[in-house]
C-alpha cells in the first residue's frame with residue numbers, strides 16, 4: 001500500500017514538474033485558435049487511418065487553420081506543432097527554422113547525416129560544400145543523359161500504344177532512376193530494362209516501412225518498433241542498400257586516387273565532384289550524401305512528370321499548346337533536347353509549375369524552431385515543431401482566387417506572378433534549406449516531358465483521390481493511355 005501511495009505521489013510530482021517546465025508551450029497553445037482537438041489526445045486521432053484518409057484529414061485540418069486566421073496549433077500526443085498557412089509566416093519559419101522536425105528521424109537510420117536530414121550545424125558546413133556541385137553550369141552537363149534516357153523511355157512506351165490505360169509512373173520512375181544513378185554516381189543501371197533488382201526491391205521496402213511508421217503512432221517509439229517484424233526487415237534492407245552504395249564509393253575513390261577515372265563523356269558525376277572538394281569526406285559521409293541525393297531526387301521528379309501527363313491528358317487544349325511549342329522548337333527532328341531547346345520551352349515550364357501547384361508532391365514540410373521566433377500573432381519558443389502545408393496553401397482561394405482548383409498554366413506568366421508573395425508557391429520549399437536539386441529537377445522534367453509529348457498524344461481522366469506516403473500519390477496510379485503523334 002505504501003509503495004502504491006509513493007508511486008502516485010511521485011507521478012503527481014513529476015506531472016506537475018513536467019507541466020511547469022512546459023508552461024510557455026501551454027501559454028502559446030492557449031493563445032492560438034483551436035481546430036478540432038480532443039482532451040489528452042489533442043489531434044492525434046486525425047493521423048490515424050490509411051494514407052488516403054490521413055491526407056484528407058491533413059487537408060481538412062489545414063483548411064480549418066486557414067479559416068481561423070491562417071496560424072494555429074495542433075497537438076500530436078505531447079508534441080505541439082504550429083501550423084502556418086500565411087505566406088508571411090511561412091517565410092519566417094522557412095528562413096529561420098533550419099532544423100528538421102523530429103519525424104524526419106525515421107529517415108536518419110537510412111540517410112544518416114546526408115543533407116536531407118542532417119542536424120543544422122553539420123548541414124550548414126556540408127550544404128556550403130555541396131552547393132557548387134549543383135550549380136547550373138554543372139547540371140547542364142547532364143542534359144545529354146536526360147535526353148538519352150528519355151529516348152529509351154519513349155521506346156519502352158511503344159508497347160502501350162493503342163492499349164488500355166496503364167500506370168505511367170512505373171515507366172517514368174525507372175527512367176529517373178537511370179538518370180539519377182548515372183549523374184550521381186556514374187553507374188549505368190539500366191533500370192528501364194531491369195526494374196527488378198535486389199537493390200531496388202530493398203529501397204522500396206525501406207521506403208514503405210518508413211512511410212508506414214510515420215503515420216502509425218504505436219510504431220513510433222523505438223522500443224515498440226523493435227518488437228515488430230518490420231524492425232528486422234528494415235535493418236536487413238537498409239544494410240543491403242548501404243552495401244551497394246558503399247561498393248560504388250570504394251570503387252570510385254580508388255579510381256580517383258589512381259587518376260584512372262573515365263574521361264570519355266567529358267562530364268563528372270556528383271560523387272566524383274564530391275571527392276574533389278576541399279573538405280575530405282569519409283566513405284560513410286559520401287554514401288550518406290549520395291543516398292540522400294538519389295532518394296530525394298528520384299520519385300519527386302518522376303511524380304511531377306506523371307502528374308503533368310495526367311493533367312495534360314484531360315486538358316487537351318493545353319496539351320496542344322505544349323505540342324505546338326515543341327514543334328516550333330524541333331520541327332520534325334528527332335534530336336534530343338539541348339540546353340537552348342530547354343530554355344525555349346516557356347509554356348511547358350508554366351505547365352510544370354501549375355502541375356506542382358495542383359499536385360504538390362512534397363505535401364508537408366516539418367521544421368523545428370532552434371531559437372525564439374516572432375510570427376504574425378504569436379511568439380514561438382525554441383524547440384517547437386512547425387508544419388508548413390504547401391499542398392493546401394497551393395490551392396488556397398485567398399491566394400489563387402475562386403478558381404484555385406482549376407488548371408491554368410498562365411497563372412505563372414511573369415505579369416500574373418509579379419504581385420504574388422514569394423512563399424505563395426513553394427514546391428521546392430524556400431530559404432537556405434530549400435531543394436538543392438531544383439534546377440536539376442526542372443531540366444530533367446522539361447527534357448523527359450518534351451520527349452514523350454513530341455512522340456505521343458496522351459489521354460487521361462481527372463484524378464481526385466490522393467494519398468500521402470511521405471510524398472503525394474494518386475490512389476489509382478497515374479493512369480493514362482497514349483496514341484502515336
Ligand code: HEM
Nearest residue numbers: 115116296297300301304362427428429435436437440441
Ligand atoms: C520536382 C522535383 C523535386 C521536388 C518537388 C523537390 C522538393 C524538395 C523539397 C520540398 C525539399 C525540402 C524538404 C523539406 O524541407 O522537408 C527538398 C530538399 C532536397 N532535395 Fe529536392 N525536390 C525535387 C528534386 C530534387 C532533385 C532532382 C534532387 C537531386 C538531384 C533533389 C535533392 C534534394 C536534397 C539533397 C534536399 C535536401 C536539401 C537540404 O536539406 O539542404 N531534389 N526537395
